Amino acid sequence: MTGTHTAAALVLEDGRIFRGTAYGARGRTLGEAVFCTGMTGYQETLTDPSYHRQIVVQTAPQIGNTGWNDEDDESDRIWVAGYVVRDPARVPSNWRSTRSLDDALADQGVVGIAEVDTRTLTRHIREHGAMRAGVFSGDALASDDELVRQVREGPAMAGADLAGEVTTAAPYVVPARGPARFRVAALDLGIKSNTPRQLAARGVELHVLPATSTLDDVLAVDPHGVFLSNGPGDPETQREAIELTRGVLGRELPLFGICFGNQILGRALGLSTYKMRFGHRGINIPVLDAATGRVAITAQNHGFALEGEPGQHFDSPFGKARVSHYCANDGTVEGLRCADVPAFSVQYHPEAAAGPHDAAPLFDEFVTLLEARHAQAQ
Secondary structure, rough: OOHHOOOOOEEEEEOEEEEEEEEEEEOOEEEEEEEEEEOOOOOHHHHHHHEEEEEEEOOOOOEEEOOOOEEEEEEEEOOOOOOEEEEOOOOOOOOOOOOEEEEEEEHHOOOOEEEOOOOHHHHHEEEHHHHHEEEEHHOOOOOOOHHHHHHHHHOOOOOOOOOHHHHOOOOOHHHHHHHOOOOEEEOOOOOOOOOOOOOHHHHHHHHEEEOOHHHHHHOOOOOEEEEEEOOOOOOOOOHHHHHHHHHHHEEEEEEEEOOHHHHHHHHHHHOOOEEEEEEEEEEEEEEEEOOOOEEEEEEEEEEEOOOOOOOOOEEEEOOOEEEEEEOOOOEEEEEEHHEEEEEEEEEEOOOOOOOOOOOOHHHHHHHHHHHHHHHOOO
């Protein structure tokens, strides 16, 4: 527990060092330092595969108040490389809690640090950008110069091919709740548990496939549509997924992509991607529909984005398409719509555990595409 006051240090690539106390496991971890603005949902954040190889700075000052339970995980493990908090709860208080956050981190070997001035740290990342970092405690502590050296030798996020490290090892099926109306093949690039639940509730039987799946693997499912999930890493590395997406578009199968899937669809349509300065991570990101001006408050977790302008129309190998949504904060591309093939995507998370739920109707829109395609085929 943090009460033991074991010294710890967060070391950034640019040489900035933040001192604190050990939280979770002791030792060394390397990753990319990013900040998450969510005021709640830390368990869902920590178990989101999209955070693989990232050291997450929690901007909310008090973390761990509700402990850790066995119901809210978004995958089968904690994926963050490290965790940085300011004021961890000494004693969790929630009727569903089975253990403390500190214990959950320690049990899974996640090295963290507490009692850090996360406000100053967040401002530093906003000004200088997300960068390589390391958390060190216990026997892993060394001289400042040595710790900075270790951080700078760590892998960068640009060019990182990580989807294969988080994807399922073998295909599996999530049955529909009630009668199955449609069958969908989902490419698991880092899928969260709430996505299959949302689709199952709408009568979709989901066949979750590994990230290395081919078009033949997808077609073997005989799907009514295809789903591209969220996931970590640089989308430019996902050549197989991009080629698979082109094959799906060429067959005019209904396609829906979220987060990483939005970037995969964009690249399949001929757009490029870039690494953002510090990305969008939180559950309070405002997104504008370019056509209607309607605003949705969304959950997001991405450090890369598509090149494009709000409302932009462009030609693709599969017909006309447009940038359908954009971020109200910085104009970042937040969604795509194809005019000539049944495909669309968003950069945010409509499954949004632990919220908000403004974007949940996007699953209904996908089902509407499936219905239209099914009716056409009759």
